[in-house]
Amino acid sequence: MTDSFVHPYIPNTAPATKQAMLDAVGAASIEEFYADVPAELRLGRALELPAPLVAEQDLARHVRGLLAKNRSTDERLSFLGHGTYHHYVPAVVDEVINRSEFLTAYAGEPYEDHGRFQALFQYQSLMAELLAMDVVNVPTYDGYQATATGLAMAGRITGRRRVLVVSDVLPAKHSKVLDFVRVHLDLEIVPTVNGTADVAGLASRLGDDVAAVWVETPSVTGAVEASLAAIADAAHAVGAILVVGTDPIGYGVLTPPAEQGADIVCGDIQSLGLHQWYGGAHGGFIAVADDPTFIMEMPSRLFGLATTDVPGEVGFGDVAYERTSFALREEGKEWVGTAAALWGIAAGVYLALMGPQGMRELGELLLARTRYAQQRLAAIPGVVLGDDALHLREFTIDVSGAGLTAAGVVEALRRDGIEPGVPLDAHTLAVCVTELTSQADIDRLAAAIGALAEASTATTTQETRA
Amino acid sequence: MTDSFVHPYIPNTAPATKQAMLDAVGAASIEEFYADVPAELRLGRALELPAPLVAEQDLARHVRGLLAKNRSTDERLSFLGHGTYHHYVPAVVDEVINRSEFLTAYAGEPYEDHGRFQALFQYQSLMAELLAMDVVNVPTYDGYQATATGLAMAGRITGRRRVLVVSDVLPAKHSKVLDFVRVHLDLEIVPTVNGTADVAGLASRLGDDVAAVWVETPSVTGAVEASLAAIADAAHAVGAILVVGTDPIGYGVLTPPAEQGADIVCGDIQSLGLHQWYGGAHGGFIAVADDPTFIMEMPSRLFGLATTDVPGEVGFGDVAYERTSFALREEGKEWVGTAAALWGIAAGVYLALMGPQGMRELGELLLARTRYAQQRLAAIPGVVLGDDALHLREFTIDVSGAGLTAAGVVEALRRDGIEPGVPLDAHTLAVCVTELTSQADIDRLAAAIGALAEASTATTTQETRA
Amino acid sequence: WDEPVIFELSTPGERGVLVTPIEPGVRDAVGDVVAQLPAGLRRAAPPALPEMGQQRVLKHYLRLSQENLGADFNVDIGQGTCTMKYSPKINDQLIGVPQLTAMHPLQDPADAQGVLEITWNLERMLAEISGMAEVSLHTQGGSAAIWANIAMIRAYHEANGEGAERREVITTIFSHPSNAAAAKAAGYEIITIHPDAEGYPDLAALKAALSPRTAAIMVTNPEDTGIYNPAIKQWVDAAHEVGALASYDQANANGILGITRARDAGFDVCHFNLHKTFSTPHACGGPGAGANAVSEALAPFLPGPRVVRDVAADGSVCFDVQEAGPLSIGAVAPFHGVVPNIVRAYSWIMALGAEGLLAAAEIAVLNNNYLLKRVLEIPGASAPYAEGRRRIEQVRYSWQELFEDTGISSEEIGIRLSDFGMHYWTSHHPYVVPQPFTLEPTESYSMAEIDEYVGALAEVAREARETPEVVRTAPHNQTVHHTHHDDLDDPERWAITWRAYRRKYPSTGSGRRFGEGASAAVGLAESAA
Amino acid sequence: WDEPVIFELSTPGERGVLVTPIEPGVRDAVGDVVAQLPAGLRRAAPPALPEMGQQRVLKHYLRLSQENLGADFNVDIGQGTCTMKYSPKINDQLIGVPQLTAMHPLQDPADAQGVLEITWNLERMLAEISGMAEVSLHTQGGSAAIWANIAMIRAYHEANGEGAERREVITTIFSHPSNAAAAKAAGYEIITIHPDAEGYPDLAALKAALSPRTAAIMVTNPEDTGIYNPAIKQWVDAAHEVGALASYDQANANGILGITRARDAGFDVCHFNLHKTFSTPHACGGPGAGANAVSEALAPFLPGPRVVRDVAADGSVCFDVQEAGPLSIGAVAPFHGVVPNIVRAYSWIMALGAEGLLAAAEIAVLNNNYLLKRVLEIPGASAPYAEGRRRIEQVRYSWQELFEDTGISSEEIGIRLSDFGMHYWTSHHPYVVPQPFTLEPTESYSMAEIDEYVGALAEVAREARETPEVVRTAPHNQTVHHTHHDDLDDPERWAITWRAYRRKYPSTGSGRRFGEGASAAVGLAESAA
CATH class of the missing domain: 3.40.640.10 (Type I PLP-dependent aspartate aminotransferase-like (Major domain))
Structure with missing residues (x-):
């Protein structure tokens, strides 16, 4: 760097300080420190980067200018879900996770970072209540990774390779899981019937070489699996493990999978107090019973309570640290690293604010809005629901009867500032509603699709007549 | 309230708790506590207020919807000043003043509120360096109040009534000052000449009945007073006090008034790290020498250093608390109360971030941009500068020569998303530039006014011909 | 933290934030505007503001914030008449x-x-x-x-x-x-x-x-x-x-x-x-x-x-x-x-509506009368005037009896209370109510929190009787210790700004320990809030 | 603060945030959707989440935040290999x-x-x-x-x-x-x-x-x-x-x-x-x-x-x-x-550009070599390998000599260091470098801050020789005391959630003091960070 380069982020660019430090270590120049970097590897020129904006006001103007090109779901009416959901984030959640103490901390000991340990232990504990399971990890990256790891755990525990996939899975999630486990496991798809698992079909494929049955509920179409208990029984009968991928948002009213026999419950916490962030804020949970067979296969950190030198005082620490790659390198379970701790704290604050009553009311609201949206859209001539399952938050419609394509609906409605959903195939649209989707919003969507359908039918009729 | 009313802000609305507390105090109902409120004064009906939005998400949507009707100066190109200024606020300033510990604290002791005392002591100290004076108060409400109090102090110190106003003052400020001091003081205006004080005119009106000479620099037109030293000498010669109202933004490069003889320097800190807030974020400073005659007339709190029981440790506390209305009620100096402490902390953080070099560069930038804008606008045929004084940040143009009115320019340019300035009279427009007004912004303004002038001249010429 | 006064953190040449440069086009048009200033208007010496990198400014003020007891952190019912209620974060x-x-x-x-x-x-x-x-x-x-x-x-x-x-x-x-x-x-x-x-x-x-x-x-x-x-x-x-x-x-x-x-x-x-x-x-x-x-x-x-x-x-x-x-x-x-x-x-x-405002009032009054009952259970505390009557939203109490018994003043009790993470204020002067303290619980605090506050108050009152020295020499768990007020009322000694302090106390010996090298490293040892 | 585990703060009936109501039009259209759920899908008992008013949730987490040592608060050069640099607030x-x-x-x-x-x-x-x-x-x-x-x-x-x-x-x-x-x-x-x-x-x-x-x-x-x-x-x-x-x-x-x-x-x-x-x-x-x-x-x-x-x-x-x-x-x-x-x-x-990135690298390396020199001046500290050569951005040091002299391990020194408002980590296992500690100053810390950190490190090393018991029994100034790791490695005793804790430790006697009434009132007395 040149001597006149002084930057607010780099205090020792102050020329006098820099010189004093060089003098202290007896170096003629900073160049000396790079003696081990061979000359032929030295770049020898300035990086070709855009001209910097060293004045904060200029940086702010530049970045704000770029972001101003975005049109958010505050400005567009969005029925998009498909892995990232638009839920309300209470202000207290943002206040807590934006606290500098949490935002900028990393990996201190349980003493000076007591707050972090307690906040994450509480996250584990609050999730545990919602899921009715005794063990929850410090968040891993996302629901994809959580499910991949959950299945890998089942493989390691059973020593088997076959995994029966009995639900419709988000394609990107399937892609991630497959690439993650394929060395160790084989995924076999058991096609769903009317939106949920084909229990009979599953039974016919189960055997003592099956490591796990993988259920997604709600599925990619938002269908809630109604036969979980039967699936659990069937799986357990052959010594297979039931791995359930889920979104915890509904468990204020819905029976948690653990109470229906699930062994490993995993999924994403984005719905619990995280903004959409263009899909950039996910965290994965893995929940199991308080059983060492399962716990010792978990790669993530687990914070637990411990006694201290002061009688009656409760401290925190890492449970079974020797499982981890930090301790054992490649002999650990998968690996552990920086993942999504702050999002876990956020989810904990969210659940503490919502309480049992809030989660109950929210679950009911989501069921009601989903049902209402299904009713309204299915009332459009030519539009039919994709299946008869119970749906939470997401469902599909088939628009082919109205002479429409899913992509065509999206394209047409975007012109009105509406994102009507995600096309799953040529004629199937996945629609998502949340507590932020009001009745009026749903009515607006129905009216817009209804108008399209009417226009399409009119055109078709006209064409038929012509 | 009804028993089913439970609100997140009011924990004891939980019915069981409420009943337990009533039981504990032996009250049959809350009604008992209002025994002293006569029946004829009881409202006896619900207040007529809009239906509440008890769910935070509904409140957020409502308020955001209202605020979305605003079009801020981020979306409009603004040359508005006239008391509230558009300066850049570094992110660290907002981070600090939004810390819950500062935002929600009030009036603790110097022990548990050590941070507040130190932060405000530092504010005083940082302002003192900028102003080159030894004493600065904890902020009062705004620059209006600071100046009103500064003049009132001069009246109390001298026991005289006459105040000579030698600068052009912001009308609203003049209004406030006048109403505040008129029982005790008479304001007499000494008209300015070419934008700044008429020193000869002042001399002719000075006498030993003059309490104070009031200078504003920069004045309402942005003119910097060049004769301050002469004014100080003249005032002091008759035992009058020189009160200078100012904006501290320029003192990285400009000589502070204290070094030119000012006795009381006062003004507003909005420019130092506070957003515009639609004019809703002002704070007033009053600076004097370390002279009990002046200090004992200050109504505000003054935080000072003190020794503690630990040798070498520095504590903080109220200096000369017995001056205040808290201690003496009506025998105190004016009054003290909740004013603008947090804004003072903000200004302190701002000055700490800027440092001597930052304030110097900012001052230079403002002088340069102001001069450039003057040049560009004065180059428009028919547009002339209001005076020949040195200007900082604000200046006036007279558009009458271009056949325009000030209001007309405003109306026309608003249609292009430009706020060109504040009309001071029919033909005078006060234009403001800051570090956030780029050269390109100024060029755009000049082009827009130039086009108006051209169109007007063309019309006039045409009319003349016709 | 033992955070120095900010001027002691200055290092020449460091910058906290940079100013946007003057555009070449502007500079060409206007020249060197500082040099053009009349001599009387050109500042001779730059203001002696500290020179600090951005993170150090931030750290300094964040540490100061932790040394401050916001209403969000304590059971802030002790600042009676001030109505310390919850300020919702959504707002x-x-x-x-x-x-x-x-x-x-x-x-x-x-x-x-x-x-x-x-x-x-x-x-x-x-x-x-x-x-x-x-x-x-x-x-x-x-x-x-x-x-x-x-x-x-x-x-x-x-x-x-x-x-x-x-x-x-x-x-x-x-x-x-x-x-x-x-x-x-x-x-x-x-x-x-x-x-x-x-x-x-x-x-x-x-x-x-x-x-x-x-x-x-x-x-x-x-x-x-x-x-x-x-x-x-x-x-x-x-x-x-x-x-x-x-x-x-x-x-x-x-x-x-x-x-x-x-x-x-x-x-x-x-x-x-x-x-x-x-x-x-x-x-x-x-x-x-x-x-x-x-x-x-x-x-x-x-x-x-x-x-x-x-x-x-x-x-x-x-x-x-x-x-x-x-x-x-x-x-x-x-x-x-x-x-x-x-x-x-x-x-x-808008978050409360008519029913919510009424609930705020009623619960504030319920809380106050509950608090009144609990405080009066503490030996030595009293609520002068209107004996046996209900109060509205606050009460001015008195430690006069405790003071007569122990010589411990209300102010001393308040200072000791800060060691428990709580505080109160006495009242405006003059102390018409002797040894006053003024509590106002508002509607924002739960019964459990009020009990917690009264528990701390009762504990300090007990200390006043049993171990008065502990109260008299408080605070014991703050970032700063008992501070001497006489420095603040003497024009010869007071220092209202750092500038004045340096002028009045030119030697580093008197009343300061800043700049002693590793002193800031004692850090957490004295941390509060 | 002595902040309880959040479940202990629950009061039946309190609410932290309310959910928007189901519109009458929706309810009329869909009926009681919960009642309509098949029995197997309808949750029998509500989840045992705490019930708390909004401010109490906020206060709880704000207090926890103050019990955490963010990089914005300390001289965070001890988490070597982690590159704890300033994260600008503007971003x-x-x-x-x-x-x-x-x-x-x-x-x-x-x-x-x-x-x-x-x-x-x-x-x-x-x-x-x-x-x-x-x-x-x-x-x-x-x-x-x-x-x-x-x-x-x-x-x-x-x-x-x-x-x-x-x-x-x-x-x-x-x-x-x-x-x-x-x-x-x-x-x-x-x-x-x-x-x-x-x-x-x-x-x-x-x-x-x-x-x-x-x-x-x-x-x-x-x-x-x-x-x-x-x-x-x-x-x-x-x-x-x-x-x-x-x-x-x-x-x-x-x-x-x-x-x-x-x-x-x-x-x-x-x-x-x-x-x-x-x-x-x-x-x-x-x-x-x-x-x-x-x-x-x-x-x-x-x-x-x-x-x-x-x-x-x-x-x-x-x-x-x-x-x-x-x-x-x-x-x-x-x-x-x-x-x-x-x-x-x-x-x-974008705030730094090519020259700024280079400056970040060069100053990080300068800081590291300066720190290396200062650490090696502490008796008992060493930097194994490549003796006398410069390092790039971090160094893995060893307290082996100090350990041999005193029996105090690197881990113990790290814990004691937290009492000074600083911390470090040792390194990943296995400890190829014996008694390791790993420091990386990055470009974000000033010379004065590095000196402050080394001062604290030297002080703890001195304690290890002169008053080893002080180091061995650390921490002394944290919100929590020396914690027993054996609880965490025994499946019979570990408690990974509050739910498991209540099940495994049904009596309140074993290992807890929560809910003892005024216990939270000790507050600041134990506050850290």
Whole structure:
């Protein structure tokens, strides 16, 4: 760097300080420190980067200018879900996770970072209540990774390779899981019937070489699996493990999978107090019973309570640290690293604010809005629901009867500032509603699709007549 | 309230708790506590207020919807000043003043509120360096109040009534000052000449009945007073006090008034790290020498250093608390109360971030941009500068020569998303530039006014011909 | 933390934030503007501000913040009369947007419809809450609002030609001192009424004081004792009988929201503090916000500019700004008042509605009477006046008995309380109630939190009897130790700025230990809050 | 604070936040949806979440935050290899806007041009910084990026028909353990190379280990010791010679920004951690963000979806989203990666530019060598390996000598250090360096701060010799005391959730004091941070 380069982020660019430090270590120049970097590897020129904006006001103007090109779901009416959901984030959640103490901390000991340990232990504990399971990890990256790891755990525990996939899975999630486990496991798809698992079909494929049955509920179409208990029984009968991928948002009213026999419950916490962030804020949970067979296969950190030198005082620490790659390198379970701790704290604050009553009311609201949206859209001539399952938050419609394509609906409605959903195939649209989707919003969507359908039918009729 | 009313802000609305507390105090109902409120004064009906939005998400949507009707100066190109200024606020300033510990604290002791005392002591100290004076108060409400109090102090110190106003003052400020001091003081205006004080005119009106000479620099037109030293000498010669109202933004490069003889320097800190807030974020400073005659007339709190029981440790506390209305009620100096402490902390953080070099560069930038804008606008045929004084940040143009009115320019340019300035009279427009007004912004303004002038001249010429 | 004074953290050459450079085109056009300055206007030596990297400035102030006890952190029921209630975080989040922070007050009103609508709506809601005709939100604090009250009263009498005769303002000793102080600043003589033996405002004394010289009575109700004046209407009537106006200090109206209204008792003018009753945060002592509410008769005297609502012929609504009228006292502050707090208070009312405001009042009063019962269980504590009667939203208590028993003063107890993560304040001077302390639980604290607070109070009272030295030498667990007040009252010794300190204490020996190398490393050892 | 576990703060009936009600129109249309649920799907008992008012939740977490030592508060140079640098507040402020938080990843790309442009630009900037052809920003942390590295390598060999033969991955003991662990998870056998006597990576040992069975070498450079491998190009060349790929763990590239680049040494793939080198905050352990940079040959294997830049015929630019191609490893994470950190990292680079990145590297290295000199002045401290040579951005030190003299371990010293408001970590297991501690000052700390840190370290070392009991029984000034690890390794005793704790410890006697009434009132007495 040149001597006149002084930057607010780099205090020792102050020329006098820099010189004093060089003098202290007896170096003629900073160049000396790079003696081990061979000359032929030295770049020898300035990086070709855009001209910097060293004045904060200029940086702010530049970045704000770029972001101003975005049109958010505050400005567009969005029925998009498909892995990232638009839920309300209470202000207290943002206040807590934006606290500098949490935002900028990393990996201190349980003493000076007591707050972090307690906040994450509480996250584990609050999730545990919602899921009715005794063990929850410090968040891993996302629901994809959580499910991949959950299945890998089942493989390691059973020593088997076959995994029966009995639900419709988000394609990107399937892609991630497959690439993650394929060395160790084989995924076999058991096609769903009317939106949920084909229990009979599953039974016919189960055997003592099956490591796990993988259920997604709600599925990619938002269908809630109604036969979980039967699936659990069937799986357990052959010594297979039931791995359930889920979104915890509904468990204020819905029976948690653990109470229906699930062994490993995993999924994403984005719905619990995280903004959409263009899909950039996910965290994965893995929940199991308080059983060492399962716990010792978990790669993530687990914070637990411990006694201290002061009688009656409760401290925190890492449970079974020797499982981890930090301790054992490649002999650990998968690996552990920086993942999504702050999002876990956020989810904990969210659940503490919502309480049992809030989660109950929210679950009911989501069921009601989903049902209402299904009713309204299915009332459009030519539009039919994709299946008869119970749906939470997401469902599909088939628009082919109205002479429409899913992509065509999206394209047409975007012109009105509406994102009507995600096309799953040529004629199937996945629609998502949340507590932020009001009745009026749903009515607006129905009216817009209804108008399209009417226009399409009119055109078709006209064409038929012509 | 009804028993089913439970609100997140009011924990004891939980019915069981409420009943337990009533039981504990032996009250049959809350009604008992209002025994002293006569029946004829009881409202006896619900207040007529809009239906509440008890769910935070509904409140957020409502308020955001209202605020979305605003079009801020981020979306409009603004040359508005006239008391509230558009300066850049570094992110660290907002981070600090939004810390819950500062935002929600009030009036603790110097022990548990050590941070507040130190932060405000530092504010005083940082302002003192900028102003080159030894004493600065904890902020009062705004620059209006600071100046009103500064003049009132001069009246109390001298026991005289006459105040000579030698600068052009912001009308609203003049209004406030006048109403505040008129029982005790008479304001007499000494008209300015070419934008700044008429020193000869002042001399002719000075006498030993003059309490104070009031200078504003920069004045309402942005003119910097060049004769301050002469004014100080003249005032002091008759035992009058020189009160200078100012904006501290320029003192990285400009000589502070204290070094030119000012006795009381006062003004507003909005420019130092506070957003515009639609004019809703002002704070007033009053600076004097370390002279009990002046200090004992200050109504505000003054935080000072003190020794503690630990040798070498520095504590903080109220200096000369017995001056205040808290201690003496009506025998105190004016009054003290909740004013603008947090804004003072903000200004302190701002000055700490800027440092001597930052304030110097900012001052230079403002002088340069102001001069450039003057040049560009004065180059428009028919547009002339209001005076020949040195200007900082604000200046006036007279558009009458271009056949325009000030209001007309405003109306026309608003249609292009430009706020060109504040009309001071029919033909005078006060234009403001800051570090956030780029050269390109100024060029755009000049082009827009130039086009108006051209169109007007063309019309006039045409009319003349016709 | 043992955080130095910021000037001690300076390192030459460091920068906290950089300024955007002057564009070459500008520099070419204008030249070296600093060099061009007349010598007298060019600053000779740069201001001795500290030079610090950005993170060090941040760290310094973050550490200071942790050394401060915000209402969000403690059971903040000890700052009685101050109405420390929960300031909802959503309201802070809602205001922190460019649509508010980056608005200039002289923009085209068409571009400011949101903020104008909120302002107008809040005025109307406060009019309903007070029963008054018109409201102004200009002032930045409660005392500033009291000033506006008396300034309007003064203008009213002057407009009626009675300005010269009406030279007195009557208040009570348990009304906020700013009523007396602001009236004095407005040129009035002050008459202060003391309560009767029971602690109730003395109507007979008021009547004796009233005369054609009276400009106004300016009273708080309930008073700082938490006692509601049941004869308040008679007070107002008596004032009106002599042609005086009645001004109601409702800075803290928290106990009577939806219960009773200023105008219903006949008051001509009142004010609220948005930072008390309406939840905006206290911000270390401001900005707060005041609301002045007046009767029809006083409306012309309100400060300007005013926000007005226009309904067009087609029914469309638009808000506009109107300059002050001829009778107005003019500007009392820049523009429209403390806008962030106006939006916060509006949001708070909208989150609660009529039933919520009533609930706030009722629970605040329930909490207060519960607290009263619990405090009186502590040996040595008492609640002078109105014995056995309920209070409204706060109580001024006394440690007189404990003081007589132990010699430990209320101030000492308060300082020791800070070691428990709580605090209280005594009261305004003069200490009419001996060894006072003033508690106001508001509606924001749960029963469990109130019990926790009383537990700490009782513990300190026990210490005062059993281990008084522990109390007398407090604080023991703060970042700073017992501080010597005599330094602060002696002009020779006081140091109001670092600049003055360096001048008065040129040697580093006297009273400082800053800059001792690793001293800051003791860090957590002394950390508090 | 002595803040209870949150479940102990529950009061039946309190609410923290309310849910918007179901509209009557919706309810009329759908009926009671909960009652309609099949019995098996209707939750029997509500989840035992706490019931708390909003302010109490807030207070609880704010107090916990004060019990945590963020990088903004201490001289955070002790978490060596973690690159704790200043995360500028402006970047946090810039991202906290609906134009980012309220964006859905499947919105019309036309509505997402800002975030797509930033993502694309950051990819290009990182391509220039690494010398690589293409960059993906999908992964949420460094280890996830390492996984993506090995997943691409695996896919590459499979695409070339060599997947079955190439079953080994070679790494070094001073490379981050996730390289070994992720490769193992991907099905590879791991070969770990130890350094030579001087601490330099052992080229001969590598060559002996390489074979046609080698899929890749995966190494860090400089290694965790701060030693730069001068033969790095020979390492890469040797790998290439046997047909293996070379993967570079540049999680922490902080010392060599603008100095030397991965591709220039021949690497095929590398990754950065945006939360290390590029300043995004560590967030208590995530979200971070990883960037995978690859050569032209590996570009087809990058995860999808990809952000692409289209230039129209008229020169107008627009950004679009493209699904992964046939060779891609597919999705590694939802959508486009950790968007908040992508924008933060972009902003950080834009604030510094080429000269600023170079300055960051050079000052980080200057700071490190200055720190090295100061630490070696402490009796008992040493820096094993490469004696007398300069290091790059960090050093793994040893207290072995002090341990031999006093019996005080590095871990004990680290715990005692927390009493001084500082901390450090030892290192990853196994402790190849005995009694290790790893310091990395980055460019963010001033000379004065480094001196302060070393002062505290020296003080603890002095204590270890003079008053070892003080060190051994630390911490003394934290909110919690020495914690017993044996509880955490015994399945019978561990309690990973409150739910499990209540089940395993049904009596309140064993190991808890919560709920003892006024216990929380001790408050500040034990406050830390």
